Amino acid sequence: MTAPSAVLLLRLAGPLQSWGVRSSFNRRDTGAEPTKSGVIGLLAAAAGLAREEPLGQLPLLRLGVRVDQPGTLLRDYHTVSDFRGRPLPQAGVSAKGIQKPTSPAKNTHVTTRFYLQDAVFVAVVEGPEDLLRTLDAAVHNPAFPLALGRRSCPPTQPVSLGLRATDLETALRTEPWQSSSFARERYAARLGRERGLDGPFHPAFIDRSATLEDEAGDDVLQDNPVSFDLRARAFTSRRVRHTWLSIPTGYDSIDDETSDGHAQDMGHDPFALLGW
Known part of the structure; x- marks a missing residue:
């Protein structure tokens, strides 16, 4: 079973x-x-x-x-060095499986x-x-x-x-949407500006x-x-x-809802992922 x-x-x-x-x-x-x-x-x-x-x-x-x-x-700009002050090894290893020293000797690696x-x-x-x-x-x-x-x-x-x-x-x-309260309110404020409102627009759903x-x-x-x-x-x-x-956005109060709970004119937003 x-x-x-x-x-x-x-x-x-x-x-x-x-x-x-x-x-x-x-x-x-x-x-x-x-x-x-x-x-x-x-x-x-x-x-x-x-x-x-x-x-x-x-x-x-x-x-x-x-x-x-x-x-x-x-x-992140990151540097690596040996705390004993020794030259750093290179990626290659010897026949015994031991890392070879850098040649010429290199004391610091820059990593990204x-x-x-x-x-x-x-x-x-x-x-x-x-x-x-x-x-x-x-x-x-x-x-x-x-x-x-x-x-x-x-x-x-x-x-x-x-x-x-x-x-x-x-x-x-x-x-429900798990974004931070700051990001959620910033998104609602942008929607409000796009609609010419005096304040934020809180949709019921978001893409x-x-x-x-x-x-x-x-x-x-x-x-x-x-x-x-x-x-x-x-x-x-x-x-x-x-x-x-x-x-669902999970807003406590939903603006401009239709009878089925979906916000009007809330089609796909191509800039949603940018957080604008």
Whole structure:
């Protein structure tokens, strides 16, 4: 008998996030939204799985990510040196597996690291209800510290928004907007100015972009983890679908509603992701 499925909703927000996609050597990039490897890594840390342990059913969970607040890109100028004053090693290793010294000797490396500032995402994982219930409890009481991509990026609370007995897309469509109050009011103020009003306009719904794991999707991402073992890290591909979803804003008072609760003239806003 097939186990009943459900979804677990996660609110991924913090001062900084960094979701590696093409990082190498002295450049650490970040994707525009959380990767599946990053979300599964967060759940594995919560559950107390060591890096070298098998991930079990975690990579089989379907993932959907909604961009509630895209944030802004931060470039961190970063330098690295040996605290003992020794020249830094190079990436190449000797026949004995020991890193070779830089030639000519180099005492400082300049690295570039990118982060997302003040971003907010809603990540939804879909799978067996019993597994998700265990993961939800782990997120509330994590065995290892939780991080938004990198260990230097802790999340704000709450991380878990709870379980729902529904499917991936429905959960992303119905969960209220999780953007900060400042960003929400700035958006409402802009809508008010566009409509020539004396104050902000509070719509009932807003369009947000989303990426859903979908076997029939037209895009492929290489971010499904097979192993986090530092000696044998491995990832596989998955198909995804990019879309826009009309979601409830959750405003206490709604301006200019129609009888079905949707704001009038609230079509797709091409500048919504820019936070203007």
